[in-house]
Amino acid sequence: MKRPSVWLCAALLLMSFVFSPNPMPVQAETRFAAIGTGAVTGVYYPTGLAIAKIVNEKRRTYGLRCSVESTGGSVFNVNAVMSGDLEFGIVQSDRQYQAVHGTAEWTDMGPQKGLRAVFAIHSESHVLCASENSGIGTVPDLKGKAVAVGNPGSGQRGNFIDMLSEYGMTYDDLGRAEGLKASESSKLLQDGRIDAFVYTVGHPSAFFKEATAGRIKVRFIPFDRDKIAALIKRHPYYVPAEIPMEYYPGALNKERFVPTFAVKATLVTRDDVPEDMVYAVTKEVFEHFEDFKKLHPAYEHLTKEGMLQGMTAPIHPGALKYYREAGLME
Numbered sequence: 001m002k003r004p005s006v007w008l009c010a011a012l013l014l015m016s017f018v019f020s021p022n023p024m025p026v027q028a029e030t031r032f033a034a035i036g037t038g039a040v041t042g043v044y045y046p047t048g049l050a051i052a053k054i055v056n057e058k059r060r061t062y063g064l065r066c067s068v069e070s071t072g073g074s075v076f077n078v079n080a081v082m083s084g085d086l087e088f089g090i091v092q093s094d095r096q097y098q099a100v101h102g103t104a105e106w107t108d109m110g111p112q113k114g115l116r117a118v119f120a121i122h123s124e125s126h127v128l129c130a131s132e133n134s135g136i137g138t139v140p141d142l143k144g145k146a147v148a149v150g151n152p153g154s155g156q157r158g159n160f161i162d163m164l165s166e167y168g169m170t171y172d173d174l175g176r177a178e179g180l181k182a183s184e185s186s187k188l189l190q191d192g193r194i195d196a197f198v199y200t201v202g203h204p205s206a207f208f209k210e211a212t213a214g215r216i217k218v219r220f221i222p223f224d225r226d227k228i229a230a231l232i233k234r235h236p237y238y239v240p241a242e243i244p245m246e247y248y249p250g251a252l253n254k255e256r257f258v259p260t261f262a263v264k265a266t267l268v269t270r271d272d273v274p275e276d277m278v279y280a281v282t283k284e285v286f287e288h289f290e291d292f293k294k295l296h297p298a299y300e301h302l303t304k305e306g307m308l309q310g311m312t313a314p315i316h317p318g319a320l321k322y323y324r325e326a327g328l329m330e
Helices: 006-018 044-056 074-083 093-101 155-166 182-190 206-211 225-234 275-287 289-293 317-325
Strands: 031-036 064-069 088-092 115-131 146-148 176-178 196-201 218-220 239-244 257-270
Touching (some): 044 064, 044 088, 044 275, 044 289, 074 257, 088 115, 146 182, 155 225, 182 196
Parallel strands (some): 031 088
């Protein structure tokens, strides 16, 4: 007898699978989403890991697996998301605003109209730190003083210029404006060569733990709350913030919190990233909010409401769908 052909056998096997009363389930194809972060030593990288950890616990439910990439930070992440090299990126709120409006690094490229916001994360507070013997207790006290304002192009320099303008002040009111990195500024303050410096960073900060433990005692200078409100009205990518003094017992401040302003670390995506993918990431982070907060000290004072502040790009429909379901947005 002639043997049945290989093709006939394959056809019979396929028919038995299709018409079987209890066919084997078909495994859904796994999709991959890359999250761009920042330097491994910063807060963005562990933030990406925290998001990926929570989402990947439901990878079978969503058929989605997140990976994390260490990158050059906000500007790189925006461009990589827009080019399709990343599905998500962690970006400072001021950079998000500039990308959407086609300013700063995006002046030549124009507005990044396809950029979409997902949620905000931790605040990065603008800190004004002064030595004990400088006599500086308020922003107007900076007049005539030597202040390290941040290296050219740095975020803290731009933040400081914005706040000075709310006090009707400019660099010309300072005795000397030094364009130094924060790491250099702390050393010069301890050497008595400057009176104060600024730095924008998330808390708790290892840098400020060291800066407040030196021989020369320092204090964090508060910003007037009315000035903070005016600043935020003028620049919508800023949010109100407070520096928790519990992290810095070596500082001279006696109050529990020092009022300031901040940019937010935000998660962004692109308008053509699938809605269900963005929905999954948003839902899992918010539904496991308390677990998420435990994954890094910078999230200790995080609130769900705060995670909706500082977003200046249009919100992705996938994220918006969850916010409406959860009653966080109308």
